Amino acid sequence: MIEFDHVSVTFDGADQPALRDVTLEIDEGELALVIGRTGSGKSTLLGALTGRVPHFTGGTLAGHVRINGRDTREHRPRDLADLIGVVGQDPLAGFVTDTVEEELAYGMEQLGLSSATMRKRVEETLDVLGIADLRSAALTELSGGEQQRVAIGAVLTTHPKVIVLDEPTSALDPTGAEDVLATITRLAHDLAVTVVVAEHRIERVLQYADTVVHIGTNGVVTQGDPAEVMLTAEVAPPVIELGRWAGWSPLPLSVRDARRRARSWRQLPPGQPATGQHSAGEAAAPAGHPHEGEALLEARGIVVRHDGVVAVADVDLTLRSGEVTALMGRNGAGKSSLLWAIQGTGALTKGTVRMTNSIAGQAIDVRSLDAAQRRRHVGLVPQSAADLLYLDTVGAECDQADRESGRDPGTCRSLLDDLAPGIPDDRHPRDLSEGQRLALVLAVQLTADPPVLLLDEPTRGLDYSGKAALRRALHGLTARGRSVVVSTHDVEFVAETADRVVVMASGEVVADGPTRDVVVSSPAFAPQVSKITAPQPWLTVDDVRYAVPEPS
Structure with a gap:
């Protein structure tokens, strides 16, 4: 579905490529998690996937990016609109209408679909995302999680084969994030949509990923099984840090798997750790107790x-x-x-x-x-x-x-x-x-x-x-x-x-x-x-x- 063939991206005036000789494949129905340090090139990778790089950003792209056989060299972003749906970090900033139902229909209007088709797809999407009760709600009155699901629905109604999400849970509370991730997972598992997620809060998404794309600080990209990639990844959530320190193999990707491995720890005599909430090398307060300052x-x-x-x-x-x-x-x-x-x-x-x-x-x-x-x-x-x-x-x-x-x-x-x-x-x-x-x-x-x-x-x-x-x-x-x-x-x-x-x-x-x-x-x-x-x-x-x- 998605193929990067020896892709390098160099922006004007840059000393070195933002992405260097990237070769990877993401299959139909896979959920791919893109990770890396801040500024490592995650946005550049997503931009190359959607065609925004280099058509809108400038710079030079070497190699080929193909989406369902279409080469982004020959197809500008508008030519890929029927294949790729993009959900940004701030869904409210991307809305162009006033209500949920209008927003779900907007993308189909731009593609020139018939009224009957639009009505049918709106109803299907409302049911798939569990937001039928929000049909007439004003977009500005929705919670962050509801807005995120509507943003996903707005691209889903166009029946894309690929959905790209940039930090979809960054502004959400834990419960709202779980709702959105359940929706994303359902798209991949039940509807065979290929989902690409770039996320800094890896602990929220890792357990759902079929493949991980890791972007190093030098622009080198590696792809593979989540547990294998996370062994050496430059960024890692606590469950991975814990697994690395304990030498668990394969690395647990979820709390459930790690809890099974930590059974012996839970049986130790209870006691208060002396390190407090501060990381190694920092001044530590008594664990879990606020300072009694003025x-x-x-x-x-x-x-x-x-x-x-x-x-x-x-x-x-x-x-x-x-x-x-x-x-x-x-x-x-x-x-x-x-x-x-x-x-x-x-x-x-x-x-x-x-x-x-x-x-x-x-x-x-x-x-x-x-x-x-x-x-x-x-x-x-x-x-x-x-x-x-x-x-x-x-x-x-x-x-x-x-x-x-x-x-x-x-x-x-x-x-x-x-x-x-x-x-x-x-x-x-x-x-x-x-x-x-x-x-x-x-x-x-x-x-x-x-x-x-x-x-x-x-x-x-x-x-x-x-x-x-x-x-x-x-x-x-x-x-x-x-x-x-x-x-x-x-x-x-x-x-x-x-x-x-x-x-x-x-x-x-x-x-x-x-x-x-x-x-x-x-x-x-x-x-x-x-x-x-x-x-x-x-x-x-x-x-x-x-x-x-x-x-x-």
Whole structure:
């Protein structure tokens, strides 16, 4: 179905190819998982598959890419529209109509199909995806998981032979991600659709993959059986890290398989690991217990309404120095609305937000401050970090941050080098990878050195090493007495990073406590290691390494 024949892609001005001599085949009805470090070339591979590379992006493509026998050299993306459906990272950004039914029909209208055919396929797709009850719903009112399923349905109605998905679960809560992955798997198994998924959260998809395509940092691509490829892959989820350390062969790809291998570990005398949630080499707090630092910010009675809908319902939250707080909950729970209300820019229907230990040495109302003052007290990195970047070069962004914050020249640049070294000053922010853009925005916010830093879904687009760098940066802040709040669906990042977890549902706080106590008791938010080793109290691979005797 998909064939890459000695394909290399070199972009104009690049010193080396983004992809180097790629030869692979993906058969009909297979689910192929594309993995690799941030910036390794995953998007380039997907672009070559769909014909966007080099027809839209420029550069030089050597070799041949064939989709069901059609060569992308001779067929532009529009000529492949009946063969390939593409679902991007942000489904809402790709919608062109207002309701579910209209969106499902739109692609068929562009192909000139008859009304009778369109009606039949819409009904079939509604049933296949289990969204018949959403037929007349407005697209903007759907949850993230529902939007993702509608986006898949919009391409499925055109009866493509191949569906390409770019990070389909990155913005979804664990339950929503499971629903979407069940849909994707059904397409491959029941409808013989070839599915190609590029995903950073490998732990969510790996167990469903028939084949893995690994892109190395040098542009070299390997393909093969998932267990074999993951033995040497540069990126690996906790279940694979655990299997490598324990010497399990073949490597388990799912929690279920790993749990069978870890039976002896679960029978060990229970005990608290001493490593805490911090990775090796980092300062560690007592395992699973938040820091008892002084209160920096107190939010009381926070109520937020959007067009009459209650997004946050009477929430109290205290943020303390030296503490990383994870804010979790399903899509639409009110996490982002709470963060923006605390920062002072977003809507606030009722309640107060006060810095109890402010720069001025006295309690102040955050919302009474102007934008420049507020930035010095509470920093916020939004979901779309690039929204805060508006200048033409990385150097200009850093210089502007130094001036606005009244810091010495080079402060922001130094922070950026700590987070993501090697980014040239003359590089345009839009040419950076997702991880590099996040690092730049984080450096800009940290230049003001606020006591409280809020991050909304900061791990989107980051590979495991990128998350580790972010984790080190956040722990460096808390070591200096700052307070950090991370709103995220990434349970693995929470397990290794957070001291405290606050769970929201329908705008209310339903759980608030030490990370270990909250996540272990939740099937949805428990990390892989916890599921594998329960009833042991371990959350991370480092916890297991410390508590279990070294495998022989």
